[in-house]
Amino acid sequence: MPVELEDYIKEKAALVEEALRGYLDFAAGAPERLAAAMRYACLNGGKRIRPVLMLSVMEILNGYVSQILPAACALELVHSYSLAHDDLPCMDDADLRRGRPACHKQFDEAAALLAGDTLQAYAYEVLIRGCDKAGVEPRRILKLSKELSRASGIYGMAGGQMTDLSGAALALPDLQKMHERKTGALLKYAVLAPLYVAETAKPQRQALNQYAEAVGLAFQIKDDILDVEGTAESLGKTPGKDLDQQKNTYVTLLGLDKARELLRQEMSKAYEAAEFFGARNRLLDIARYLLERKN
C-alpha cells in the first residue's frame, strides 16, 4: 500500500480509536468487570476499516467529519459485539481473536455474552448523544439509527449469520444474499451513512450505492479466493480451511477461475463508481487496498 494511503488510514483510524476510548471510559460506579470486557472486546487492535471508510466518504462529500464520527464509533461497537458473540463456543468456538485470547477466554462466557449485549445497546446511545452534540439534525440522527438497526438485524448481519450457520449448500443467488447480509450490510452502512448527514445530489448517491455494493461483494470474493491461493505465511492463518470445512464460498461454488472473473467484474464496478469523485481519490485508494490485498 502506498505510504501516503497508509498514513491516511492510520490517521483516521487513530481518530476513531481515540473516540472509542473516550466512549468506553465509563464513570466510577459502572460495573468494572463488564466495562473491562467491553473495552477488551472493542479496543483490540482492529483495523477499523469500516469507520475509516465512513470518514473517507464524509470527506469526499465535503461534510464535517465530527458529524459522522459518532456513527463510525457506533458501527464499530456493533461490529465488536458481533465478534465477541461469534467467538463463543456455541458459534465459531474460537479461542483466539487477533492473536489474543477471545473475550470469553480472557473473561468467561457470561461476561463475553453480556459485554456483546451491552456494546450493542451502547451503540445507539453513542450515536444519538454524539450526533446531537455535533449538531446533526434530529431527523438525520433517526435515519442513522434506524439504518444501523436494519444493517445489523434480520435483514442484515444477524440474518446473514443465521443463514451461514445453517450449513445448507447454497446456490449462487443465495450465497450472494447471505454475504450481502452477513458482511455487506455493515460495509454498505459505512459507505452510505454520510449520505444521511451531508447534503448530496443524486449522482453522488448513485455512485456511492454502486461503490458500496461492489466493494462489499468483491471484498467477500477476495476473501474466499485468498483462502485458497494464499500461503499460510501471507495469510497468518491456515489456507484452505473453507474448502476443508465445506463452507459455502464463491470458490467452492464457482471454481477459482470463475470466482476471479466475478471479482474482476465487481472491482471494475467499484473503481468506476469511485472515479466519479475524481481520477485519484481516497475511495479509489481504499477500494484498491481492500481488493488487491495479499492477506
Place this chain on the structure above:
Amino acid sequence: MPVELEDYIKEKAALVEEALRGYLDFAAGAPERLAAAMRYACLNGGKRIRPVLMLSVMEILNGYVSQILPAACALELVHSYSLAHDDLPCMDDADLRRGRPACHKQFDEAAALLAGDTLQAYAYEVLIRGCDKAGVEPRRILKLSKELSRASGIYGMAGGQMTDLSGAALALPDLQKMHERKTGALLKYAVLAPLYVAETAKPQRQALNQYAEAVGLAFQIKDDILDVEGTAESLGKTPGKDLDQQKNTYVTLLGLDKARELLRQEMSKAYEAAEFFGARNRLLDIARYLLERKN
C-alpha cells in the same frame, strides 16, 4: 385482583401483543429460522406488565396511546432478548421458560443467541419507525431511543446482571443499586417513557419519578419475600430457592421483618405518588396488583 382491573390489563396487553405480532411478521426472504426463534422468544405468553404500565401512564397523562405503543413494543423486545440470553447455559442455564422449553432448547444455543441479538437490534427500528409513523416529533423519538439504550446498558439491565452474576456478597446500598439496574431500569423506563412524548408539568413528572422508583424497589423486595414465605402451590415453583443458593436478596440481607418493613415504606411512597393522579386510578391499581400479589 378486581375483575375490572383484570379486564383493563388484558385489553392493554392484547394491544401490545397484536402490535408485537405485526412487527415480528417479517416479509418473505427473511431467514425463517431466525424469524421463528425471535417470535418464539418474544410471543411466549408473557404478561407484558412493563408495556401495560407504559400505556397506563400515557393514558393518565392524556397522551395518545398510539404514540407510545412502539416504545412499549421496543421495551418488550429488549426484555425478551434478555430472557433468551439469560436462559443460556453460560448464564442461568434454564431449560424452561413459562412452562415451555427455553429458546435454546426449542432451537439451539446459536439460534437463541442470534435471536436475542436480533431482537435487541430490532427494538430500535421498531421504536423509530413506529413513532415516526405515529407522528411523534424526531427530538422526542431520539430521547425515547437514548433512554432505552441507557436503561438496558451498562448503567441499566446488563450492568445489574453482571453485578448479580459476580456472586459477591453485597451490602444494602450495593444490593439496591444492583436491583435498580437489573430490574428497576426497564420498569422505570416503562413509567417515564410517556413523559418524553406527552406534554407534562413538573409535579406530574415528580410524581411519576417517585412512582417508578418506589414500584421498582418494592417489586423486587416483594419478590424476595415471596421466595421465602410463599408456598410451592401459590408460587408455582419451589420456595426458598434464593436462600438455598445464598443469593443476595433483601431477606438474606435484612431478615424477613426488616424486609417487610422496607416493602411497606416503598409501597407507601408508590401509592402516595399514584394518588397524585386521583383517589382511584390505574397506576394505583397496578401498583397494588404488583405489590400485594401472592405469587
